[in-house]
Amino acid sequence: MKSTMQDRELLVRDILAHGQRVYGDSRVVRCADGPAARSSQTFADIADQAERLAAALTRLGVRPGERVATLAWNTPEHLVAYLAVPSMGAVLHTLNLRLHHDQLGYIVEHAEDAFLLVDATLLDMLAPLRDRLGGVRHVVVIGGAPEVDLPGHITVHRWDELLAAERPGFVWPDLDEREAAALCYTTGTTGDPKGVAYSHRSISLHTLGVSASAGFAMHDGDRVLPIVPMFHANAWGWPYAAWLAGSDLIMNGRLLHTPDLARVINEERPTAVAAICTIWNSLVRHGEQHPLDLSSVRLAGCGGATPPRALLQQLKDRYGVRLKQGWGLTETSPLATFAVPPHGTPDEDEVDWLAKSGRVMPYVEVRLIGEDGSEQPWDGTSVGELELRGPWVTGSYFNTEDSPEKFHDGWLRTGDLGVIEPGGWVVVSDRLKDGIKSGGEWISTIELENAITEHPAVLEAVVVGVPDPRWEERPLACVSLVPGAEIGGDGLREFLAGRVARWWIPERWSFVDAVPKTSVGKYDKRSVRTLYAEGALDVWLPRDSDAQVPTESGPPQE
């Protein structure tokens, strides 16, 4: 039986229109350094600019579905592009400015980007891409002079001039909600980057989904600071959710050094802050020596990696901040779970809940597939690969051969290993490829890293599996220490005793100035493994150990 309901498509333009008409007085704050450290605009202003940008891009000949790429910090202009580009029927392609130019060039070509919106401060990044910009017709320079040497077929514009030449009042087209609205490439550590093309529908549903109490529950009194970059999986959905709820948005631009972030937080008093764990960690360290006022923060979100329990505890004890994990991938828009402790959780149990990867979101389905391919129970002990399904989960990759290894009967294989507890609580223990199977049993590198990081002398710790003649694989801990602190492998092994199973305790320890990280700030385990295999790591072993390590001259002899 057919329903009688109106056939209204779910479009990004509805998000734009709602913030514009209903919350036109809400504000977008631009933070900067120097004398013009702060300025702000209303949502009405931003929407006006979105209408002008759409008019300008139309005048320049953008076609429906064409890719308009951004190479930009978290700025009001980036927000304008978030709203305008999908609403006009083009596809917003957020480029990751942390990528090596080889990868970036590959992505720009593969996505067939036709327009580039680039922050003036990032123009230098285009030089090494010259040869890959064959498909780019226009470059729009944001916030500065367009001083750049580009191939002759590209027309260069200034953002301000382009928008000033247009009038607001652009009429947004009717679109199919299943058409692509945005494109984001995964920063896979193996193989070529792969594009995920979000639809208007998936963005709309993700935005509504994260707006519930099991998500961010943003409201018109919030002041939202998404430190997570807008090129990183839609900044976890925070900009759209904040715009739809009428929350003020604080855009920190290039201010990413910890003292700058601390200043922004102290001055802007955000109620909601999203950042990867390493940023939260740096903020807490910074707060030990300098003023850091987190008293305004009611919602603190992190993602990208599991936060050490010590960090959760410190944030709670010192600042009353409950840092909530989100778990997901670029492929999942990204929020699949979020760690909101059950209402009424006693104070002393809160960190136990915050330490989990989160509870599955409405309309997202999660399942656990064991090594034998069978579905595992939600019992908190059965381990398997986590698989996801839902209206904001990808089912394929853009312009790429089928990737059967990424999907399983219509479910996305996340590549994450973990358990599901009763009540839909996911606890990720490892990336499948990072998991360590030692003597036939799994060791969770994430749990080990957390346990090591609890030692006050440890700044960061990354654990990888390395070959071992006796146990097949054993953990190697690569550790950086708090400046001035001193501890060795012996001390840390002692510290771990009682904290983790005895056979989990690594024999191999490497102390480094900084642990390697990927372009989005995650621990770069592949690098650590490679460095180790090449004998390029200085490895400490207990005196009585029979473990061996490779050297520059070759692998250990068996």
Place this chain on the structure above:
Amino acid sequence: MKSTMQDRELLVRDILAHGQRVYGDSRVVRCADGPAARSSQTFADIADQAERLAAALTRLGVRPGERVATLAWNTPEHLVAYLAVPSMGAVLHTLNLRLHHDQLGYIVEHAEDAFLLVDATLLDMLAPLRDRLGGVRHVVVIGGAPEVDLPGHITVHRWDELLAAERPGFVWPDLDEREAAALCYTTGTTGDPKGVAYSHRSISLHTLGVSASAGFAMHDGDRVLPIVPMFHANAWGWPYAAWLAGSDLIMNGRLLHTPDLARVINEERPTAVAAICTIWNSLVRHGEQHPLDLSSVRLAGCGGATPPRALLQQLKDRYGVRLKQGWGLTETSPLATFAVPPHGTPDEDEVDWLAKSGRVMPYVEVRLIGEDGSEQPWDGTSVGELELRGPWVTGSYFNTEDSPEKFHDGWLRTGDLGVIEPGGWVVVSDRLKDGIKSGGEWISTIELENAITEHPAVLEAVVVGVPDPRWEERPLACVSLVPGAEIGGDGLREFLAGRVARWWIPERWSFVDAVPKTSVGKYDKRSVRTLYAEGALDVWLPRDSDAQVPTESGPPQE
């Protein structure tokens, strides 16, 4: 450009599955009178029954899209039907048990109901419907013996036996999200009732929409008491929203007398309560003489009619309860607006915001059409008919000839007259057909009713327009007084002076024991107008007035 996202339909079964798997320990409480006054079940239990009900209906031969009607109070079984019937691909048709049997018979026939799920206490209602049950194949009696005399072609079952004979584990089918999931008839005061067929998509989106902070923001710590009947526009979306959020649900069944409701509230300590304004009014009156503990209530919702300002003020002053209006129609699922005051509103201004009909919800569009057919600005003063558009707004009626008078270029004409203030705040002043145009200017009957009700002697007041030889139309006030109170037209006219424009003050006053109400508890203005026209109302006029009133022997002479 096509997106890469999974094509997952939005289905009611996803709501069911989420509550079942993620919040299986949340509870559904059954309130009753007598010795078994209270019992409760888990969400897991309810979902188990939903699976059994689907298996039973399948065994009885329900076909995809067939209507399964409910004639039931707010009970756990009604919730089971809410979850099971749409999820299995049939259509849940909630029958309004307050309707006259003529209308009910018309609706059962028009909807082609094939199954009836009926509370044992309501079986008597079927007797006068005997001749209209030709299409009904099975009647399932909930909570009692199936003692009923029905036509021979109908098989009668007991709910308990039917479910006990099945096993849980029903496999919910894949469905098209645009198929009908539920059906509800409008209780129009003119013409035949009309059916609105909600889709899986519209229910899903409405549920997500009302779950945001601009809506109910229910969470797993809430205890939700929807006093609003489940046959009344999906109980405003509260059951599905509570289920999706894992909020406990309190089902008050047949307990609708004010002392019983007060007892339920005092004992169950709900955090969220939804009821029409007259119920809230009665509760407040009751609380003047008896214990009423509203301290647990964080969310109080009302709808169906504009609450008098006096009621809002009393609830706030005496109980700290901010009663929030929702505005919408059966045709709009129903929430189109909700009156959440802007965050940070000073205490003394709160009632000003609560007195509005609400702020437009995300993904719902509202516009104002003036008498000349042109769109009016959101300036808070331009009056017009409110029109709505959105994914949970109906675009037609079930099995009915086109109703062009109900739609306008793809927008639903709400039949409500009002203004839109900047920021998307709707203030309904009247039903279009109830609006009074006196000497060429609009008088808001709702505002007049509110002003009259502020007098402490007044229990309820309804204002209608009546013909007037000089001004075309003038307001007539029909008033019931608080028991024991005494006041007349003179006193109330004096009271209104200064509170409303002088020319708004009614000349015609009628004092009655109870103001007439419709089947869903709204003021029945049509009845009042008819009674007046027939001279059946005792009307008081000021001594110096030249106004005239009809008498039983005929209309006033001109």
